[in-house]
Amino acid sequence: MIKVGCCGFPGGRKSYFKELSLAEIQSTFYKLPAKEETVRKWKAEAPPGFEYTLKCWQAVTHPPTSPTYRKARIEVEPSKFDRYGFLRPTEEVFDAWKKTKRVADLLGASIIVVQCPASFKCSPENTDNARNFFSSIDRKGIEIAWEPRGTWLENPETVKRIVDEFHLIHCVDPFWDQPQSAHSITYFRLHGKERRYNYRYVYTPQDLKNLLSMIKSLKAKTVYCLFNNLQMRTNALQLLELL
Numbered sequence: 001m002i003k004v005g006c007c008g009f010p011g012g013r014k015s016y017f018k019e020l021s022l023a024e025i026q027s028t029f030y031k032l033p034a035k036e037e038t039v040r041k042w043k044a045e046a047p048p049g050f051e052y053t054l055k056c057w058q059a060v061t062h063p064p065t066s067p068t069y070r071k072a073r074i075e076v077e078p079s080k081f082d083r084y085g086f087l088r089p090t091e092e093v094f095d096a097w098k099k100t101k102r103v104a105d106l107l108g109a110s111i112i113v114v115q116c117p118a119s120f121k122c123s124p125e126n127t128d129n130a131r132n133f134f135s136s137i138d139r140k141g142i143e144i145a146w147e148p149r150g151t152w153l154e155n156p157e158t159v160k161r162i163v164d165e166f167h168l169i170h171c172v173d174p175f176w177d178q179p180q181s182a183h184s185i186t187y188f189r190l191h192g193k194e195r196r197y198n199y200r201y202v203y204t205p206q207d208l209k210n211l212l213s214m215i216k217s218l219k220a221k222t223v224y225c226l227f228n229n230l231q232m233r234t235n236a237l238q239l240l241e242l243l
Contacts, residue, residue, distance in 0.1 A: 001221065001222045001223070002215060002222075002223050002225065002243060003021075003022050003051065003222065003223070003224050003225065004020065004022060004225045004227075004236050004239050004240050004243070005020050005021070005022030005023045005024065005051075005224075005225075005226055005227075005236060006020065006023055006024070006226065006227050006228070006232040006233055006236050007023075007024045007026055007055075007189065007226050007227065007228040007232065008023070008024070008025075008026045008228075008232070009023060010232055010233040011233055013045065016233070017045075017046060017047050017050065019233075019237060020233075020236060020237070020240075021047075021049060021050050021051060022050070022051045022052075022053070022224070022226075023050075023051075023052060023053075024052075024053045024054065024055060024113065024189075024226045025042075025052060025053070025054040025055065025107075025109075026055055028054045028055055028056070028057060028100065028103055029055040029056065029057060029058050029068070029115070030058065030068060030071060030072035031057075031072045031073075031074065032057050032099055032100065032103055033103065036102075036106060039103050039106040039107050040106060042107060043106065043107050043108055051110055052107050052108065052109045052110070053109055053110055053111040053112070053113060053145075053187075053224070053226070054100075054103065054104055054107065054109050054111075054112055054113070055112075055113045055115060056097070056100050056112050056113060056114045056115065057096050057097075057099065057100045058072070058085070059074075059084050059085065059092065059093065059096035060085070060087065060093055060096045060097050060100065060114065060133075061085055061086070061087065061114060061115060061116045061117065061120070062084075062085045062086075062116075062117050063081060063082075063084060063085035063086060063119070064076040064080075064081045064084050064085070065081065066085070066117060066119075080092070084096070085120075086116075086120050086126060086129055087114075087116070087120070087126070087129040087130050087132075087133035087134075088129055088133075089129065089132045089133065089136070093133070094136070094137065097133075097137050097138075098138070100112060101137075101138060101142065104142055105141065105142075109142065110142070110143060111142065111143045111144070111145050111169070111185075111187065111224070112142055112143075112144055112145070113145045113147060113171055113187070113189070114144055114145070114146050114147065115147040115149070115171070116146075116147065116148050116149060116150075116152075117149060117150070118149045118150030118151075119150065120148070120149070120150065120152075121150055121151045121152075122148070122150070122151040122152045122154070122155045122158055127158065127162070130146075130162055131162065131165070131166075134146075134162070134166040134168065135166060143169055143183075143185060144166075144168050144169065145168070145169040145170075145171040145185075145187040145224075146162075146163060146168045146169065146170060146171060147171035147172070147189065153176075153177055156177075156178070156180050159180045160180035160181070163180055163181040163182075163183070164180075164181060164182050167183065168181060168183065169181055169183045169185050169186065169187045170183070170186075170187075171187045171188075171189055172187075172188065172189075173188065173189055173190055173191050173196075174188050174190075174211065174214045174215075175190070175193050175207075175211075176196060179218075179220075183220070184220055184221045184222065185220060185221070185222045185223075185224070186215075186218055186220035186222070186223045186224070187223075187224045187226070188223065188224060188225045188226065189226050189228050190203070190211075190225065190226065190227045190228055190229065190232075190235075191228050191229065192229045193207065198229075199228070199229050199230055200229070200230055201229055202229070202230075202231045202234075202235065203227075203229070203231075203235045203238070205238065205242075208235070208238055208239050208242055209242065211225070211239065212239075212242060212243075225239060227239075
């Protein structure tokens with residue numbers, strides 16, 4: 001089964017719902033909704049059969065020095081900087097996960113994407129953080145797609161040990177990296193070609209045919225393809241047409 005959608009709702013939610021049946025919510029990465037009623041509204045306005053996934057709140061994955069905190073207008077006391085992000089075994093990180101999980105449960109989301117920044121390097125300390133985090137959190141009713149970046153991309157064997165040990169989906173861009181997980185679900189986030197995270201890139205028809213060939217070579221039972229480029233909606237619809 002191949003599921004196709006976008007990271008966000010390009011063109012607006014109402015028209016999006018008419019053309020696509022899957023979306024990854026991005027806003028939850030920056031700041032979680034202040035009211036549960038907002039999440040309930042998101043769920044209610046989607047048509048039957050529509051599927052949400054969502055991105056984990058940055059308080060779990062990113063340190064307060066990240067510019068994404070400023071974008072979200074989140075202020076953290078300097079004395080508490082080492083209490084947030086990097087999957088640290090702190091009360092603040094576990095509480096941030098709990099709040100993210102609550103949003104996912106209310107939304108009926110199938111997957112939470114845990115995207116770690118490149119500054120979260122593949123080191124013994126961060127490996128321990130990841131193991132502690134994934135073994136401790138409440139995961140009932142949800143799958144986790146882990147997207148490590150930076151030097152983790154140079155250490156696929158370490159990634160494989162972690163994703164398989166904790167039954168995680170390894171989230172990758174297939175034009176750059178191969179998923180290491182033995183999970184029955186594969187989760188692709190497509191950020192563009194020619195260079196990593198090239199959001200202005202427009203996938204060509206041949207690119208999409210190549211993507212389908214990559215998918216057919218996988219052993220996974222379900223493959224999620226989430227486009228995350230400026231022309232994401234156009235490319236998502238083109239891929240659906242090929243299917």
